Amino acid sequence: MNILTIALRNARKKWVRTLLLLLVFSLGVVSIVALSFVSRVVGDGLEKKLVSYGANILVSPKSEKLTVSYGGFALGDMLFDVSYLDEADTVKRIEGIELRKNVSVIAPKLVVMDHVQGAAVAIVGVRFEQEKLLKGFWMVEQGTFPGETPEQAAARQAMAAPMHDAPAHAPAPKDADPKDAKPTAAVHVPAGADALLAGSAAAEKLGLKLGSVVPLDRHKFVVTGILAPTGSEDDNVLLADMDALQRASGHPGKVNFVEVAALCSGCPIDDIVNQISAALPGVEIKTLRGIVEQRMVSVHFVKKLILSVSLVILLTGCSMVGISMLSAVNERKKEIGILRSLGFSRRAVFSIFCAEAAAVGLLAGFVGYLAGYFVSFRILAVLEIEGAGSLPFEPLHLAATALVLAILTSLASLFPAWKAAGIEPSEALVTL
């Protein structure tokens, strides 16, 4: 029993008021904690998604370019002196910049023009492992990715569409299940030829099917996969493995340009560009600035929104504490008079009021954090957002939340407590 007993007993006696305050503050904390947890998961997911939308930095050799258009009719870009970048060197230099942690994908490209049955088509050489990171939306409609074994393709398809799982009761014997046969049907690539992934529109226009042969000079490519429509430029081209295309086109180790994806909320894009420029003198670097900034703005907007909602909730809670405490001071004038007549100092009276508010804050912070933590799981489940498993429970954050709330409610009760401390025993006790 000490001075805190007085504060806590009163809080307990006025349990309806205490419970109400506790409820409001807990709700505030719940929403803040849940918002921050969910925004963290969503933010992480968003980043991944943003990266999957494609590259945002384009590294290409400096070229003299003249856009020719006459009378509103675009004749296309006329390129003089097509130049190449050395793939290994360029990639190494980009990987060597100081902000390399912010660079998520480096995807070099080699574009070679070819004629298939009289129609011009571009074959684009890519590094598929990088490209797939950059283009998470890619789906192989028929066949496999170049370089993929049928087993890998099956695994990828199983991941993408778990509902098409093979029957669970008995493991189907390998290669015997007719269901597996079609999507993973591997096209045999004869020796001396290379695999080719066809964009949906290109395949249709050129009448390409799995197994079709596309010659390039004296080299042969075999279509082993056809992409589902992506709505992007990839629909119109044929994609080949970089090494194969470099060999076939006679440009070993060379690429036309490199796409770099460096996207994370708050990424210092300008710094990254500057560092890449410094690492690659004489090379042109373009940011798809508009897109980048738009993405950043939306991420920041959401964060700001969450922050302001949190602030409003907390402010509302604080004014509730302030108001309820202030009316309590008037109700409790007599008590204050008794305490003062027993030799309680002004400071002691002040502390009693602050302690009461702090106790509410402490408890609300504690309860609110725990509730917010679990509510986050529910929200993520309802929104069907994955990544709830990565929500770390940190006791330190719990303690910090409770402490911050206690400080906040104490601050809100400063004025009422100060008023209480100023009450003279005579005003409180003298009855007329």
Place this chain on the structure above:
Amino acid sequence: MHEPQIIDAPLLEAIGITKSFTQDGMASQALKGVSLSVAQGEFVSIVGRSGSGKSTFVSVLSTLLMPDAGQVNYNGKDLVRATEAEINAIRHGDFAVIFQFHYLLPYLTALENTLLPFMRSLKPVTRAQKTRAMECLARVGLADKAHRLPGQLSGGEQQRVAIARALVKEARVLFADEPTGSLDSATGATVMELLGQINTEGLAVVMVTHNEEYARLAHRLVRMEDGLVV
């Protein structure tokens, strides 16, 4: 009524106390230069008509109200000019006040209310203090009701808790403003008996009362009229 143990040197001495109140722009002088001295262990009762300034005077004596002018000397110190810390120390250790309306904290039990003087800081109440509080409650006949809240006690019982709270401090002066004012005569008599007993143990008592019979139990009877002692 009991053997006086009065020592002549005044323990508490008020000299020329004045106090006026302004209400609705009208100033009225409640105390017009009142003087009184209380010896150690003395029992003084103050009587007078309603509005004569008794409560105001007792409040000034007990440091709960600041006078406009005059001195309140206690233990060689003028309380009117004392620092807040000194006043708090005296309120805590030397003076005890009980009122007509018992003034207990409604959310603390009788025992906790009795212990209230020891709950001024973070320092927890000691076992010895608790034992003493129980003794004091036993003294006023409430040992069995120590754990009840004020709302579960009768008016007389609440007043006795207030007396126990005064006792537990081992104060030297007890101020009582109409302690029996809200009690029926039988209950009032027990409270008065208690006050008399406590007084015989060396505690000076300054009591305001409207009951002439109780007033006559004191060593000295002071009559106030219109802000003055007559």
